[in-house]
Amino acid sequence: MRTLFSGPRPSLRDHKPNVQLAERRLFLRGGLSIGALSLLSGCDLTDNEQVDSVLTAISRLNDRAQAALFSRTTLAPTYTAADITPNFPFNAYYAESKLRPVDGEHWKLELAGRIADKKPWTLADLRTLPQESQITRHICVEGWSAIGQWSGVPFRTFLERIGADTKAAYIGFTCADDYRTSIDMATALHPQTIIALDYAGAPLPDRYGYPIKLRIPTKLGFKNPKQILAMTVTNDYPGGYWEDQGYNWFSGS
Amino acid sequence: MDRPITASPVLGGTPPGKPRPLHSGFVRATHWINALAILIMVTSGWRIYDASPLFEAVFFPKGITLGGWLGGALQWHFAGMWLLVGNGLAYVAHGFASGHFRRDFLPLRPREILHDMIAALKFRLPHVAGRYNAVQRLLYVGVLGLGVLVVLSGLAIWKPVQLQLLTAVFGGYEGGRLVHFAAMAGIVGFVVVHLALVALVPKTLPTMIIGRELHLGRAREVKP
Ligand code: HEM
Numbered sequence: 001m002r003t004l005f006s007g008p009r010p011s012l013r014d015h016k017p018n019v020q021l022a023e024r025r026l027f028l029r030g031g032l033s034i035g036a037l038s039l040l041s042g043c044d045l046t047d048n049e050q051v052d053s054v055l056t057a058i059s060r061l062n063d064r065a066q067a068a069l070f071s072r073t074t075l076a077p078t079y080t081a082a083d084i085t086p087n088f089p090f091n092a093y094y095a096e097s098k099l100r101p102v103d104g105e106h107w108k109l110e111l112a113g114r115i116a117d118k119k120p121w122t123l124a125d126l127r128t129l130p131q132e133s134q135i136t137r138h139i140c141v142e143g144w145s146a147i148g149q150w151s152g153v154p155f156r157t158f159l160e161r162i163g164a165d166t167k168a169a170y171i172g173f174t175c176a177d178d179y180r181t182s183i184d185m186a187t188a189l190h191p192q193t194i195i196a197l198d199y200a201g202a203p204l205p206d207r208y209g210y211p212i213k214l215r216i217p218t219k220l221g222f223k224n225p226k227q228i229l230a231m232t233v234t235n236d237y238p239g240g241y242w243e244d245q246g247y248n249w250f251s252g253s
Numbered sequence: 254m255d256r257p258i259t260a261s262p263v264l265g266g267t268p269p270g271k272p273r274p275l276h277s278g279f280v281r282a283t284h285w286i287n288a289l290a291i292l293i294m295v296t297s298g299w300r301i302y303d304a305s306p307l308f309e310a311v312f313f314p315k316g317i318t319l320g321g322w323l324g325g326a327l328q329w330h331f332a333g334m335w336l337l338v339g340n341g342l343a344y345v346a347h348g349f350a351s352g353h354f355r356r357d358f359l360p361l362r363p364r365e366i367l368h369d370m371i372a373a374l375k376f377r378l379p380h381v382a383g384r385y386n387a388v389q390r391l392l393y394v395g396v397l398g399l400g401v402l403v404v405l406s407g408l409a410i411w412k413p414v415q416l417q418l419l420t421a422v423f424g425g426y427e428g429g430r431l432v433h434f435a436a437m438a439g440i441v442g443f444v445v446v447h448l449a450l451v452a453l454v455p456k457t458l459p460t461m462i463i464g465r466e467l468h469l470g471r472a473r474e475v476k477p
Contacts, residue, residue, distance in 0.1 A: 054332070055325075055332055058331070058332040058335070059328055059331070062331050069415050070415065074415060075414075076417075077413075077417055139413065141323070142323065143301065143302070143304055143305035143430065144305045218415075242324070247324050247327065248327065248328075253415070
């Protein structure tokens with residue numbers, strides 16, 4: 001279980017008031033734990049390495065099941081401007097006050113791995129490519145969801161333009177905030193996977209990932225990297241910040 | 254009061270000298286695997302719920318949840334689902350194919366249910382070995398329906414893009430979350446009543462474990 005516990009826990013920031021209230025209430029009620037249940041949920045099972053390796057193996061099986069279920073042509077439902085969630089939430093593995101903005105003037109997207117033309121891309125370069133817009137639902141692994149509008153370059157167009165090996169298995173991303181994630185090639189080539197440059201018709205604000213965010217409406221929110229600095233096309237499993245701690249890698253919707 | 258509520262032929266064709274167990278081995282095995290799967294799904298589900306509660310007043314203390322943190326709970330939940338669905342499909346297929354559902358879960362007549370419910374509330378409902386009373390039949394059919402609902406709504410919120418038609422049936426992703434929670438609450442409610450009934454008629458417990466009633470010191474098969 002060490003790997004699962006090696007990093008910060010997913011944050012409950014957004015729900016902190018609720019959680020504190022509920023915890024206080026339940027603390028007052030006290031001692032609610034049921035014998036057999038607390039045995040199950042206590043250290044015995046949660047810290048057991050054999051249990052952990054079985055659960056990890058099943059998570060890999062679930063990666064394959066989800067890849068099989070994934071359709072290259074099925075589109076995520078789209079919504080109207082009226083459905084957009086007001087004040088779309090900020091979410092990261094740190095609090096918004098810790099956000100470090102990226103200087104877009106000097107920013108370049110670095111390319112690595114199985115790519116023919118590894119010349120870095122500036123924001124202006126990306127603006128010269130065809131753009132698309134979508135209003136889709138962002139679903140967080142925590143359970144909440146919100147609808148937003150993202151526009152930018154279809155990722156498939158970009159991958160073809162740079163001569164990426166689209167037969168490779170993975171694309172890995174590293175971000176300015178030291179976040180990492182990776183996706184499968186089928187999802188990368190999905191028509192709704194876009195390099196988002198705009199949110200709600202204006203350049204992506206810092207809190208939503210300026211200068212670029214990869215918007216993937218067929219995956220959970222944590223698979224949509226923000227403030228991307230570099231991407232690599234590879235056949236070696238790149239993992240990711242949350243994935244290395246135990247979140248399911250495929251995490252498709 | 255002694256009048257049999259239903260003429261269940263559950264033990265009807267038993268050859269002499271070879272008493273049939275009150276619950277078949279298949280039903281007993283799938284029942285206990287299901288109990289384990291439900292325990293895993295409910296307790297890990299509570300931990301997942303806590304990461305983003307639907308209701309301000311509802312929060313599950315960590316001590317009664319499984320997984321330790323959100324990522325661990327998700328691993329348990331998406332492992333337990335295979336056990337729940339695999340075992341559930343086997344149980345349902347067997348229930349239909351063997352005639353167990355038709356024989357033991359039907360009929361469901363409102364008058365009988367009302368009669369048995371009143372009798373049960375007065376603690377005057379006799380438990381006839383090998384036969385479910387109308388309240389039990391209603392509870393079992395009801396929890397079967399809730400089981401189907403919890404799995405379908407779970408699939409709807411797990412795959413709201415790939416299975417979007419199913420998700421739409423539940424009113425979209427957020428609607429699916431509510432249905433999934435409500436189905437869980439219904440199942441937990443069933444389990445509470447179910448365990449209370451078992452506690453009231455404890456002799457039913459060995460029948461679900463070894464297939465017959467337990468008579469300490471005497472090896473005697475139970476005849477209906
Ligand atoms: C540790 C917990 C449990 C105990 C001790 C228990 C005990 C029992 C017993 C003794 C019976 C037989 C009743 C009789 O002969 O009149 C029974 C039947 C049944 N129980 Fe449970 N049960 C448990 C958990 C569950 C759960 C979690 C579910 C479903 C969510 C469930 C669903 C059923 C059903 C559907 C039947 C009827 C089985 C059939 O005839 O096919 N039980 N249980």
